[in-house]
Amino acid sequence: MTSILGISAFYHDSAAALIVDGRIVAAAQEERFTRKKHDASFPENAIAYCLSEAGLAPEDLDYVGFYDKPLVKFERLLETYLAFSPAGLKSWLTLLPNWLKTRLHLPRVIKKGLDGKYRRRIVFPEHHESHAASAFFPSPFAEAAILTVDGVGEWATASYGTGRDNHIELTHEMHYPHSLGLLYTAFTYYCGFRINSGEYKLMGLAPYGEPKYADRILEHLVDLRPDGSLAMHLEHFNYCQGLTMTSSKFHALFDGPPRAPESPLTERHMDIAASVQAVTEEAMLRMARHVHETTGMRHLCLAGGVALNCVANGRVLREGPFDEVWIQPAAGDAGGALGVALLIWHQLLDNPRTDDQLDCQGGSYLGPEFSNNQVREFLDSAGAVYQQFDDAEELCHHVAELIADE
Structure with missing residues (x-):
């Protein structure tokens, strides 16, 4: 028996997932136990639940995987600070203590979180590999194109490639600071919602407006290429060197400062939301068409935070060139915990995808459940x-x- 624990933590939506002999036993987000929305802490409660579902202790695990490469991510933060210094000093000093305390010492932190009883290998794949694995391996497809789009992993902000049998290969990437996910998050911030949290609110606000500013976005903020990749006009953004997402030039372009949280939403905010949603949908459609043209695949698997945009996903399904599309339900960072576990089982250990492992996720309800008797008690x-x-x-x-x- 081979048991593999996957972990995502320390950014947002911490989670754990456990597979045993390639079968998904359990997966859960830490927020479900702590009641802290988007809890980023080490997922000790989620891990305890997953292990209890399988009747395992930490020392019984054969592998543990963490969903990205923290040292490469730190390299990106350092290089970004140096590129914009001294402008980014405040941001750098804000981030540094957390990195020095936990993220630069993850093997030690993980072993401590497992009660010091796990002494075997810890695997650190790239962020978008974890996303890709979470999208392809649980899917019903023996082979498929894979597209992952988010804010940023280590350096990649979007990637695509193929999955065949028990192997995935990502062949192309878009790199930070150019990012469809960060573009959407910038508008989330500007419209007064919390970043890495309120993007779904921006998507929900969009149908109430008209995309009056879409041309302004495409003329001044981004160059959107035929293949869906984009180049950000960084003078309008502040995320590389500051603690906010947008700059004064961005505010001038949209006729005012960011909306204060919880203040009234106006027709202007609705139109802005509709505009960035329209641009996002167009970018995703272009990406999907390019991936289809490049890979020649009939099926598509999607993951990454932008794949939580169900409106854009719907257009990819209806208007895109693929016969079928499968989307990881936990497409954001939480799903990376499942992705790294599956990546270890299939790709690192070279275990085949058997017939009963195709479409093996069986839905998104992989966390705790309670009987009527438990609820009544x-x-x-x-x-x-x-x-x-x-x-x-x-x-x-x-x-x-x-x-x-x-």
């Missing part, structure tokens, strides 16, 4: 007043009445 212990329904239709009708009465 908890409610009784808390002295809660509750009703139990055996008929789902009756339950829904009752809940609807309660909502209507509010």
Whole structure:
């Protein structure tokens, strides 16, 4: 029996995943246990849950994988600071303590998080390899094109390649600071939402507006190429050297400063959201068409934070050239925990994808579940007043009445 634990942590959406002999046993985000949204801490609770599902202890694990290469990521931060110094000094000094405390010592941190009982190999693949593995290996396809798009991993901000049987190969990358994900996050920040958190709110805001500023984005902020890659006009952004996403030139271009969080949303904000959403959809469509043309594959697997944009995904499916598209449900960094575990099993250990491992994820409900008896016992212990329904239709009708009465 071979048991492999995958971990993602210390940026956002920390998670753990466990596979045993290639079968996905459990996966969960740390936020589900700590109740801290997008919890970035070491996922000790998620790890404990995964191990308990398999009846394993840390010393029983054969491999542990972390979803990216922290030293290469630190190299990128250092090179970026040097390129923009002294402008980025404040940002650098803000980031440095956390890196010195944890991220530069990850093997030690991981072993400590496993109670000091794990003494075997820890694998560190590239960030986009973990995304790609999470997209292809659980998919129903024996072979497929793979496209991963996010803010940034180590250096890559988008990558594509192919998956065949038990092997993935990423052949092309787009590199930081040019990033579709960071473009979207910049507008998330500008419209008053939290970065790496509120992007879904920006996507939800977009249908209420008109893409009046799309041409302005394409003329002043980015050069969008036919293959979907882009070049950012960095004078409008501040993420390379500052603690904010956008610069004063960006604010002037869109007629005002960023929206204050929780302040009223205006038609202008809705139009801005619609505009960056339109640009994002166009970029994803161009990428998909280019990947299809380059790889010749009929199927596409998607992952990375931008693959959480379900509206763009829908257009790729409807208007793109692929017959079928499979998207990792946990397409963001949380899914990297599952990706690194699968990468170790299939690619590092060269285990084939058997018929029962095609389409092996079986949905996104891989975390804890609770029986009616467990729920009832908890409610009784808390002295809660509750009703139990055996008929789902009756339950829904009752809940609807309660909502209507509010």
